[in-house]
Amino acid sequence: MANRTLGYHAALILEERLPIPQELVEAERSETPMASISPCAPILVQRLSMTGQLIGTLSTWLTAILRNRLVARRFVATRRFALLALCLLSVFSQDAGAVTPESPEVRKLIEQGKHYLEEHTDHRLGGKCLIGLVFLKEGAALSHPRIEEALSACQNTAAEEVRKGDVYSNGLAIIFLAELEGGKNKDLIGRFAGSMMNRQKTHGGWGYDSLQTGDTSQTQYAALSFWELWRIGMAPPIESVDRCVNWLLRTQDPGGAWGYQGTVPSDKTSLSMMAAGMGGTMILGNMAGLLNPGSITEQEQPQEKIPSALQRANVERSLRPLSGSTVDRNLLNAAITRGQTWYDKNFSAAAIAGWRHHACYLLYSLERYKSFEELLTGYAPEEPEWYQLGYQFLKEHQLEHGGWHSDSDDPCATAFAVLFLMRSTQQILKQSLGQGTLVGGRGLSNDLSRMKMRGGRLVTEQKPTEVDSVLTMLEGEGSEDLDALLKDRAALRVNNVGPDEARRLQQVAKSGTPKARALAVRAIARLRNMDYVPTLLYAMTDPDRRVVREARDGLRFVSRRFGGFGLSDNFDDAEQYNVLDQWKAWYRRLRPNAVLLP
Numbered sequence: 179m180a181n182r183t184l185g186y187h188a189a190l191i192l193e194e195r196l197p198i199p200q201e202l203v204e205a206e207r208s209e210t211p212m213a214s215i216s217p218c219a220p221i222l223v224q225r226l227s228m229t230g231q232l233i234g235t236l237s238t239w240l241t242a243i244l245r246n247r248l249v250a251r252r253f254v255a256t257r258r259f260a261l262l263a264l265c266l267l268s269v270f271s272q273d274a275g276a277v278t279p280e281s282p283e284v285r286k287l288i289e290q291g292k293h294y295l296e297e298h299t300d301h302r303l304g305g306k307c308l309i310g311l312v313f314l315k316e317g318a319a320l321s322h323p324r325i326e327e328a329l330s331a332c333q334n335t336a337a338e339e340v341r342k343g344d345v346y347s348n349g350l351a352i353i354f355l356a357e358l359e360g361g362k363n364k365d366l367i368g369r370f371a372g373s374m375m376n377r378q379k380t381h382g383g384w385g386y387d388s389l390q391t392g393d394t395s396q397t398q399y400a401a402l403s404f405w406e407l408w409r410i411g412m413a414p415p416i417e418s419v420d421r422c423v424n425w426l427l428r429t430q431d432p433g434g435a436w437g438y439q440g441t442v443p444s445d446k447t448s449l450s451m452m453a454a455g456m457g458g459t460m461i462l463g464n465m466a467g468l469l470n471p472g473s474i475t476e477q478e479q480p481q482e483k484i485p486s487a488l489q490r491a492n493v494e495r496s497l498r499p500l501s502g503s504t505v506d507r508n509l510l511n512a513a514i515t516r517g518q519t520w521y522d523k524n525f526s527a528a529a530i531a532g533w534r535h536h537a538c539y540l541l542y543s544l545e546r547y548k549s550f551e552e553l554l555t556g557y558a559p560e561e562p563e564w565y566q567l568g569y570q571f572l573k574e575h576q577l578e579h580g581g582w583h584s585d586s587d588d589p590c591a592t593a594f595a596v597l598f599l600m601r602s603t604q605q606i607l608k609q610s611l612g613q614g615t616l617v618g619g620r621g622l623s624n625d626l627s628r629m630k631m632r633g634g635r636l637v638t639e640q641k642p643t644e645v646d647s648v649l650t651m652l653e654g655e656g657s658e659d660l661d662a663l664l665k666d667r668a669a670l671r672v673n674n675v676g677p678d679e680a681r682r683l684q685q686v687a688k689s690g691t692p693k694a695r696a697l698a699v700r701a702i703a704r705l706r707n708m709d710y711v712p713t714l715l716y717a718m719t720d721p722d723r724r725v726v727r728e729a730r731d732g733l734r735f736v737s738r739r740f741g742g743f744g745l746s747d748n749f750d751d752a753e754q755y756n757v758l759d760q761w762k763a764w765y766r767r768l769r770p771n772a773v774l775l776p
Contacts, residue, residue, distance in 0.1 A: 276561035276566055277561070277565075277566065277569055278560060278561060278565075279599060279600050279601045283573070284569060284599055287569075287572060287573060287576060287595075287596075287599055288316075288596050288599050288600055290576065290580035290581075291312075291576075291580055291581060291582070291592050291593075291595055291596040291599075292312065292313070292316065292596060293580050294579050294580035294581035294588075294589075294592055295309050295312060295313075295324065295581070295589060295592055295593060295596070296323070296324065298581065298588065298589045298592075299324065299327065299589055300587060300589045300590055302344075302347055303331050303332070303335055303343060303347040303350075303351060304344065304346045304347030304348075304349075304350040304351070305347075305587070305589060305590050305593075306324075306327055306328045306331045307328045307331070307332065307347070307350040307351050307353070307354035307355075308350050308354075308590055308593045308594070308597075309324050309327075309328065309589060309590075309593045310324050310325045310327065310328025310329070310354050311328075311350070311353065311354050311357065311593070311597065311602070312324070312593050312596050312597060313325050314354070314357050314358060315357075315597065315600060315602050315605060316600070320358075320359070325358070328354055329354075329355075329358065332351050332354070332355060332366060332370070333366065335351075337369055337373070340369060340370055340373045341373050341376070344396075345374075345377060345384050345385075345393075345396040345399060345400060346396065346399055348370055348373055348374050348377065348399075348400075348403070349374065349396075349399030349400055349402065349403040350399065350403075351370045352367060352370045352371060352374065352403035352406055352407065353399075353402060353403055353406050355367045355370070356403075356406035356407065356409065356410050357406070357606065360410065361406075361409075361410030361411075361412070364412065367407070367410075367412060368412070370403075371403075371407055371412060371414070374400055374403055374404075375414055375415075375418055377400075378400070378418060378421065378422070379392055381421075381425050381428075381440070382420075382421030382422045382423075382424055382425030382426075383396075383397045383422065383425040383426075383429070383440050384396045384397045384399075384400045385397070385439070385440070389439070391439045391440050391441060392425055392429065392439070392440035393438065393439060393440070394426075394429070394436045394437065394438060394439070394440065394451045394454050394455050394458075395438060395450075395451065395454055397422065397425070397426070397440075397454070397458055398454035398455070398457055398458045398543065398546075400422065400458075401422060401457070401458035401461045401462050402457070402458075402461060402546065404418075404419060404422075404461070404462065404465065405461045405462075405464075405465060408465050408497065408500070409497060409606075409610050413465070413500055416466065416500040416501065416502045416503055419462050419465055419466055419500060419503070420466065420503055420504055420505050422458070422462055423459065423462045423463060423466065423505045423510065424505060425440065426455055426458055426459045426462070426513070427459070427505075427509055427510065427513050428440075429441070429455075430455060430513050430516065430517070431447050432516075433447065433516070433520055434452070434516035434517045434518075434519050434520030434521075435447035435448065435449075435451060435452035435455070435517070435520045435524075436451040436452055436454065436455035437451055438451055447520075448533070449521075449524060449525060449529045449530070449532075449533065449540060449544070450533055450536065450539065450540040450543060452517060452520055452521060452524075453540065453543040453544045453546070453547040454543050454547075455517065456514070456517045456518075456521075456547045456551075457543060457546045457547035457550060459510070459513060459514065459517070460514070460547070460550040460551065460554060461550055463505070463510050463514075464499075464550065464553075464554065465499065465500055466499060466500055466503035466505060467499025467500065467501070467503060468503060468505060468507050468510055469510070469514075469554050470499075470554070471553050471554060471556065497610060507746075508744065508746070511742075511744065512744075515739060515742070515743075518551075518739065525564065526567075527567045527570070527571070530567060530568065530571050531571065534575075535584055535585045536584050536585060536586065537571060537575070537584070538572075538582050538584055538590075538591040538592070538594035538595040538598070539584065539586065539590075539591070539594050541568045541571075541572070541594065541595065541598040542594040542595075542597050542598050542602075544564060544568065544598070545565075545568075545597070545598045545601060545602065545603055545604070546603045548562065548564055548565075549601065549603035549604040549607055550603070550607070552604070553607050555734070555735070555738065556735065557735065557738060558604075565601075568598055569599065572595050572598070572599065576595075580592075581595075582594075582595045675701075675705055680702070680705065680707075680710065683698045683701050683702050684698075684702065684710065684713045686698040687699050687702060687713055687716070687717055687725075688713075688716065692722040692724065692725065693724075695717070695720060695722065695725045696722065696724045696725045696728045699713075699714065699717045699725055699728040699729050699732055700728050700731075700732065702714065702732065703728070703729075703731065703732025703733070703735050703736060704732075704735070706735065706736050707736075708736065708768070708769070710736075711733070711736060711765050711772075712765075712772065714729045714732050714733050714736070715729075715733075715758065715761055715762060715765065717729035717732075718730065718733075718754065718757070718758045718761065719754075719755075719758065723749075726745075726749070726754065727745075727747065730742060730745045730757070733761055737764065742757070742761075743757045743760035743761060743764075744757055745757040
């Protein structure tokens with residue numbers, strides 16, 4: 179944990195929030211080259227190179243600077259660069275003591291926070307529901323005082339009081355009730371749902387009654403409450419969803435973030451409002467069927483009806499996308515790309531610390547945004563950087579009584595912190611969209627004999643195909659086997675792929691049959707190795723559209739750019755090669771000396 183703390187403080191130094199160590203000050207005054215500041219620079223570069231492709235790119239940059247005395251001195255003069263090495267090493271190193279929600283040190287913070295909440299509550303309806311949600315997520319008995327308190331507050335709030343209350347309380351009541359016993363209190367939920375829909379302003383957002391503008395902060399809670407309603411079979415009208423999505427698209431700042439009030443351009447964009455805007459956009463885009471989980475992207479759906487013997491399965495919660503959306507998918511993808519670009523440039527430990535008085539609220543919004551991003555991209559690292567920095571902040575700012583402080587009162591701040599630490603949004607996504615679960619017909623195998631009941635859910639019994647078997651099929655004539663693999667995206671396993679297997683996959687991607695090329699490109703993409711990007715770029719020129727779409731999805735996966743550079747399913751030649759040029763430019767920025775395939 180010492181390395182993690184060092185990385186946290188190094189990030190603050192980089193953001194000029196902590197003083198520069200004397201070592202750097204002295205180096206700045208002298209002619210000392212960067213390499214001399216730290217004798218272990220070569221080891222540092224080597225370790226950075228071992229921590230993944232992103233850090234591999236940064237270590238290349240660091241190496242080049244260390245080799246150039248003049249450039250090194252110029253970076254020393256900025257008084258920040260040397261600390262960047264420490265920050266990168268400590269934050270991204272694989273042995274830096276990263277934590278997960280199940281780590282003992284995280285569980286300790288959660289338990290201390292829960293103990294504080296058992297002794298302290300909030301007077302507002304939304305605060306009571308937020309605190310009750312903590313104990314629901316932790317699996318507490320329904321008779322727990324805080325759960326009973328929240329339910330009683332919802333029951334005792336008359337319809338007129340709901341209408342006059344704030345959007346936060348309205349949304350949090352829906353969220354709490356939807357997760358309580360599977361949302362069985364439909365009438366009570368309906369009271370709050372009706373009020374939420376009536377609160378929506380004509381422009382599509384939510385906000386204070388006294389202001390015409392919408393409010394990004396309040397709108398995110400309306401969006402999440404809509405998703406919870408959808409999840410329990412009480413979905414709002416698609417028109418209401420579309421209006422909100424379009425409002426979020428209109429009010430996004432050109433730089434990629436959002437401001438507190440829905441005005442453009444905004445001079446008050448922040449990480450907190452960016453997380454709120456991105457979370458709301460992804461949530462509603464998912465509801466409208468415009469943003470689908472990466473693990474089931476473009477999967478062909480079977481036409482067979484489920485046998486009557488299987489219709490007894492608990493599938494009433496299938497999250498079938500709402501139909502009839504008129505939102506422009508290209509505008510939606512472009513907005514998400516801008517948001518992710520802003521996040522990449524601006525997320526840091528200092529950005530969290532800058533919201534110190536509302537940091538717990540920020541972290542809960544960030545967890546929601548990143549959880550939906552993981553769902554939609556199919557990339558869910560076990561120990562993401564944002565979680566590590568959030569944990570470190572909460573660890574350093576936890577009060578003696580076990581809770582956390584904010585200007586919106588300590589009990590709510592503590593509930594936000596605990597929900598962040600336990601990855602509460604990720605929990606509900608896994609429960610609702612578990613791997614292999616039948617979701618609105620998606621993920622259902624053509625071979626219905628493979629359908630099994632597990633934990634009250636209808637799932638497909640997966641039998642992954644190892645890469646050796648795949649290569650045999652790709653290089654042979656197994657057309658039916660290739661069809662099955664192409665249709666079942668979960669059936670391809672590419673673990674333990676060595677250089678020889680990778681070269682064989684690359685060869686098939688260039689010279690195999692159309693089906694074999696498409697599957698080889700998918701396998702190469704799943705290696706998530708920047709060395710194989712040239713093969714994916716080459717596949718973008720393939721005459722078969724399936725291969726091009728696999729290459730497009732693969733580049734998005736490898737780059738972690740959700741929207742990529744566009745490319746619709748029914749692309750023409752001009753769009754195809756325009757997008758290809760943008761991907762080539764992106765790769766050359768990362769690897770200037772890379773040799774691209776013709």
